[in-house]
Amino acid sequence: MLRSINPSNYKVVGSVKVSTPKEISDKVRQARLYQKYWSEMGAAMRVHMVRKAMAEFEKRKDEVIKLESMEMGKPITAAASDFNDAMAFANWYLDNAEKCLAAETTFEDEKEIHRVYREPLGVAAVIIPWNYPFLMFVWTVIPNLLAGNCVVLKHSEECPLIGKLIEEVMHKYVHVSAFSEVYGGGEVGMLLVRNDIGLISFTGSTATGKKLYETAGRKFIRAVMEMGGSAPGIVFEDANIDEAVKSICTYRLTNAGQYCDGLKRLMVHQDRFEEVVSKLSNAFATLWVGPADLESTELGPLVAKRQLDLLAAQVADAKRLEARVITGGKSLESELGGAFFQPTLLTGVTPAMRVWREEVFGPVLPVVRFRTEDEAISIANDTVYGLGGYVYTADMNRAERVARALKTGMVSINGTNYTTPFNPFGGWKNSGMGREHGKYGFHELTQTKVVARNK
Numbered sequence: 001m002l003r004s005i006n007p008s009n010y011k012v013v014g015s016v017k018v019s020t021p022k023e024i025s026d027k028v029r030q031a032r033l034y035q036k037y038w039s040e041m042g043a044a045m046r047v048h049m050v051r052k053a054m055a056e057f058e059k060r061k062d063e064v065i066k067l068e069s070m071e072m073g074k075p076i077t078a079a080a081s082d083f084n085d086a087m088a089f090a091n092w093y094l095d096n097a098e099k100c101l102a103a104e105t106t107f108e109d110e111k112e113i114h115r116v117y118r119e120p121l122g123v124a125a126v127i128i129p130w131n132y133p134f135l136m137f138v139w140t141v142i143p144n145l146l147a148g149n150c151v152v153l154k155h156s157e158e159c160p161l162i163g164k165l166i167e168e169v170m171h172k173y174v175h176v177s178a179f180s181e182v183y184g185g186g187e188v189g190m191l192l193v194r195n196d197i198g199l200i201s202f203t204g205s206t207a208t209g210k211k212l213y214e215t216a217g218r219k220f221i222r223a224v225m226e227m228g229g230s231a232p233g234i235v236f237e238d239a240n241i242d243e244a245v246k247s248i249c250t251y252r253l254t255n256a257g258q259y260c261d262g263l264k265r266l267m268v269h270q271d272r273f274e275e276v277v278s279k280l281s282n283a284f285a286t287l288w289v290g291p292a293d294l295e296s297t298e299l300g301p302l303v304a305k306r307q308l309d310l311l312a313a314q315v316a317d318a319k320r321l322e323a324r325v326i327t328g329g330k331s332l333e334s335e336l337g338g339a340f341f342q343p344t345l346l347t348g349v350t351p352a353m354r355v356w357r358e359e360v361f362g363p364v365l366p367v368v369r370f371r372t373e374d375e376a377i378s379i380a381n382d383t384v385y386g387l388g389g390y391v392y393t394a395d396m397n398r399a400e401r402v403a404r405a406l407k408t409g410m411v412s413i414n415g416t417n418y419t420t421p422f423n424p425f426g427g428w429k430n431s432g433m434g435r436e437h438g439k440y441g442f443h444e445l446t447q448t449k450v451v452a453r454n455k
Contacts, residue, residue: 122198
């Protein structure tokens with residue numbers, strides 16, 4: 001059995017049976033048999049069916065929010081906000097799917113017409129993580145279904161009960177062969193992708209993503225991979241420091257720092273370094289850390305003890321190599337009885353330290369200083385990742401110049417949010433390939449076909 005553990009107190013929330021190899025292969029086979037019907041149904045009918053399912057989720061939002069808070073430790077108020085965000089994305093997909101997938105006329109004269117069509121890729125194996133349990137389902141499964149791909153989903157082993165709730169709701173409105181789920185850890189995901197599928201859609205760690213991409217390569221099938229990140233933030237000397245500090249706290253500490261494109265390395269101009277560090281330290285130190293079910297909690301636990309242990313090891317490595325702990329730096333497990341870690345600010349950080357060269361999934365921010373624009377860009381790009389980036393300056397010419405120089409898929413200037421349902425989301429380098437959201441995301445999930453004919 002797969003047990004769900006509440007990271008606020010390490011109590012068992014519930015359990016789910018792990019899928020067997022036969023169950024996995026049977027679900028893929030059933031999806032393949034249904035694929036032609038689901039594809040030929042047309043986008044309008046698929047939108048109609050999925051919209052009914054999303055309306056049911058809206059009715060049961062309190063269940064989703066509570067489960068998300070219990071299973072992965074998201075503060076209850078943040079879980080409610082995430083649910084609303086997920087519904088906003090879903091509604092955009094539903095409202096725009098037909099337009100994004102419609103045939104496009106590329107040439108026409110009195111003799112002939114040329115059109116480009118978007119056709120489904122086939123059965124999609126979708127593998128998603130625990131950090132945004134409902135939102136990740138919406139981001140990956142809903143566009144696939146609307147594009148005409150049947151889906152077999154493997155949700156994270158950390159939140160199987162949310163997976164069960166999703167499956168229960170979806171099966172009221174979407175055929176069991178068009179959408180199904182399998183349950184288990186990484187081995188179940190690997191079994192899933194070894195079956196006869198047409199697409200791998202993966203969100204998670206770079207290490208796992210690379211293994212899955214090898215499988216996609218051997219099968220010669222499409223893979224959309226949204227993987228790790230170590231997004232740089234750059235604060236220039238002319239930035240509005242108070243506004244920048246608020247933004248940095250949001251982009252580093254949201255979800256206890258457990259999201260792929262969070263601001264994970266901060267560079268500050270030497271003339272404003274002490275001021276920024278002082279203000280960040282005050283903000284970090286006054287956050288209320290507590291159990292996820294309390295509305296007063298501002299920072300909840302990490303998803304699991306294993307994540308707490310990893311973060312503690314990364315910080316211990318920085319301390320051993322003589323980084324300076326400005327605030328935080330300690331586990332709160334013994335005091336609070338769960339996977340809690342203090343919001344932590346580090347200076348004196350070097351590229352040799354794990355907190356700089358690895359992805360850090362937790363409320364820890366290393367800060368370094370720079371002198372020139374070129375130096376800031378060089379430090380920012382000194383990573384194997386390339387998902388997000390954050391630039392703070394009053395000079396828009398500089399902002400645009402630096403944004404173009406960053407080797408990332410997305411850049412925020414002065415805290416502007418780039419994560420919207422209409423913008424492409426994805427990264428460079430070890431942060432993945434392909435894009436989610438908007439017309440770009442729909443097109444990733446389809447084959448392109450040109451039909452040229454006479455009139």
